[in-house]
Amino acid sequence: MNTDSLAGMTDVMYTDAQGIIQSHKTKEALRDYFAANALVGILSDIKSYQLNIKNTTYEHAIATDCYVLADAMMKARNIR
Numbered sequence: 001m002n003t004d005s006l007a008g009m010t011d012v013m014y015t016d017a018q019g020i021i022q023s024h025k026t027k028e029a030l031r032d033y034f035a036a037n038a039l040v041g042i043l044s045d046i047k048s049y050q051l052n053i054k055n056t057t058y059e060h061a062i063a064t065d066c067y068v069l070a071d072a073m074m075k076a077r078n079i080r
Helices: 027-044 058-076
Strands: 012-015 021-024
Touching (some): 027 058
Antiparallel strands (some): 012 021
């Protein structure tokens, strides 16, 4: 991502799990951050993860669930 093209955008600020203030230049970057952290959580206890696969691969279903969780986090933060 070329950060020069984001120069005029407002940062999306949040506090991470360690209490450190972080920022992302776009809502999409924050959504990806949330999805990546959801993936870490899912993979940390994959044996107990409940997955309903219909006409898709296991990997695609998990990735989709990560973004569903990320969208919920964005909505909870009133960003989206």
